[in-house]
Amino acid sequence: MVSGRYKADGSLEDHGRLSVREKRWRIEVPWELSTERRRFSIAHEIGHILLFDAVAENPQLVQQLRGRELWARVERLCNIGAANLLMPAATYRAAVDPLLPPNRRTISAMAARFQVSLSAVARRIAEVQPEWSVIFWELAMTHPKGAAWRTAGLQHRGGTSFLPSGMSSSRLQPDIVSQAAVAGEASAQNVLADLPGVGIMEDAWALHIPRARNELIEIEGGKNLGQPERVLVFYRSPTKR
Numbered sequence: 726m727v728s729g730r731y732k733a734d735g736s737l738e739d740h741g742r743l744s745v746r747e748k749r750w751r752i753e754v755p756w757e758l759s760t761e762r763r764r765f766s767i768a769h770e771i772g773h774i775l776l777f778d779a780v781a782e783n784p785q786l787v788q789q790l791r792g793r794e795l796w797a798r799v800e801r802l803c804n805i806g807a808a809n810l811l812m813p814a815a816t817y818r819a820a821v822d823p824l825l826p827p828n829r830r831t832i833s834a835m836a837a838r839f840q841v842s843l844s845a846v847a848r849r850i851a852e853v854q855p856e857w858s859v860i861f862w863e864l865a866m867t868h869p870k871g872a873a874w875r876t877a878g879l880q881h882r883g884g885t886s887f888l889p890s891g892m893s894s895s896r897l898q899p900d901i902v903s904q905a906a907v908a909g910e911a912s913a914q915n916v917l918a919d920l921p922g923v924g925i926m927e928d929a930w931a932l933h934i935p936r937a938r939n940e941l942i943e944i945e946g947g948k949n950l951g952q953p954e955r956v957l958v959f960y961r962s963p964t965k966r
């Protein structure tokens with residue numbers, strides 16, 4: 726078993742499990758998941774298989790891949806692999822091009838076409854269209870500095886900015902994150918952003934994803950974080966042009 730955990734009752738947690746049976750790889754995913762989550766889980770496990778195959782000749786590396794130390798990085802890598810598998814760059818770019826700038830309708834259309842979650846669509850847009858960035862926000866009720874919409878722990882990494890988690894959306898002017906949380910979505914031509922490496926967001930657009938849309942699997946340090954309530958903010962970064 727490479728990844729996957731069991732609940733106390735022995736059932737699978739809400740991501741996949743990989744094992745070898747009669748010299749063949751075997752992927753198991755919980756049936757209760759949405760189609761999108763199952764697809765992502767399976768693609769993620771295929772990432773593990775490719776990784777193991779790539780280092781199979783080197784027992785020491787195989788051992789390292791299974792260790793705690795590399796867990797978070799391996800998980801991240803397999804999530805990247807899954808995104809590439811489900812949304813191949815060339816196909817995805819061709820599909821998303823005429824749909825930009827992103828809006829609720831086009832993001833939903835992409836999610837339906839590629840059968841992935843809205844979050845996965847959002848991350849992938851920022852990967853294949855480098856002029857666009859996306860920031861994920863979560864409603865943090867128990868943060869030491871007070872309840873607020875704050876930058877989520879797992880951001881899309883790329884471009885010029887790297888955001889620490891836990892920064893309040895009050896650093897945005899206007900605060901389109903809070904606006905979107907109330908209205909479903911919000912936009913502004915320019916948002917002043919007091920965030921490291923960001924400064925100003927052009928053509929900013931925020932989308933609220935309620936918790937009920939049980940979607941993307943996020944794993945860090947082996948802990949499945951599930952999908953809390955989120956707001957995604959797309960923007961064009963002037964420094965990337």
Ligand SMILES: [Zn+2]
Pocket residue numbers: 728729769773799800803
């Ligand atoms: Zn994994």
